[in-house]
Amino acid sequence: MEAHNHFTCIAYNTVDFLIQSKYVLFGIYLDAGQDSNNIVFNRETLPHIRIGHLLEKEFSCESIEECNVVLVMKKQDFAADVCKQIEDFTQTAFPMSGNLAISVNTSVSSKIIDVETLRLIPQSIRERQQECGICAIGFTNKKQILISPDNLLRKFFAVGLIKKR
Numbered sequence: 185m186e187a188h189n190h191f192t193c194i195a196y197n198t199v200d201f202l203i204q205s206k207y208v209l210f211g212i213y214l215d216a217g218q219d220s221n222n223i224v225f226n227r228e229t230l231p232h233i234r235i236g237h238l239l240e241k242e243f244s245c246e247s248i249e250e251c252n253v254v255l256v257m258k259k260q261d262f263a264a265d266v267c268k269q270i271e272d273f274t275q276t277a278f279p280m281s282g283n284l285a286i287s288v289n290t291s292v293s294s295k296i297i298d299v300e301t302l303r304l305i306p307q308s309i310r311e312r313q314q315e316c317g318i319c320a321i322g323f324t325n326k327k328q329i330l331i332s333p334d335n336l337l338r339k340f341f342a343v344g345l346i347k348k349r
Contacts (some may be wrong), residue, residue, distance in 0.1 A: 188303050191330075192255065193295045196245035196289050199327045207333065209262050209283065214252040219241045223254055223287075228279035230256065232271050236289035238340060243329075247290030254287045262334045286333060290320065297328070 190205040212225070223230045232254070240246060258263035264344055270284060271277055278284065322328040 187221045188344040189296050189298065191295050191297050193293050194239070194253075195293065196239065196243070197248050199243055199329055201239065201296075201327055202295075202330045203255075203333060204330075205294060207257055208258045209258060212254045212256070214254060222276075223256075223285040225256065225283070225285075226237050226281070228281055228283065229276060230283050230285040231276040231278060232285040232287065233270060233274065233337065233339075234287050234289075235336070236287065236307045238286065249289075249291040250289065250291060251291050252287065253292045254286055255292065256283050257333065258282055259284055263338070266334055266338050266341070270337070273341070299323070328345055 188204070191202040192205050192211070193210045194203070195202040211221075223232045236247065259278050262270070263282075268280065322330070
């Protein structure tokens with residue numbers, strides 16, 4: 185049973201990025217030096233996007249632990265236009281499973297968070313922030329940002345911020 189308060193937490197020094205766990209099938213920790221250009225899982229090559237350095241640059245944060253973490257997600261949770269951009273960018277078709285890989289360069293964990301601590305973005309900036317994938321914000325020990333991976337990738341593709349390494 186999926187719960188609305190279960191999140192996958194991508195931890196940086198000043199901010200935790202939260203994704204509802206129902207969108208993440210599983211995570212894979214790779215060796216820090218392992219080349220992760222192609223993510224192969226269950227004999228399928230998954231389209232792969234690295235977003236760690238992008239998050240660091242755009243949100244002025246740094247990884248708290250040097251990790252190489254891949255989050256496997258389902259194509260069906262992404263809009264068709266974003267899926268097309270992912271295929272074009274990675275030059276990899278979605279496999280039969282429909283899975284894709286998004287990687288970050290910091291630690292990732294699972295957390296249960298009281299959703300009452302998360303607040304909608306103020307109305308005056310809400311539309312612009314939601315375009316960037318930000319759905320809500322919370323403050324506990326450090327800032328927490330609930331993100332929509334779909335909208336985050338759409339915005340970053342639109343303005344050309346995602347580049348191949």
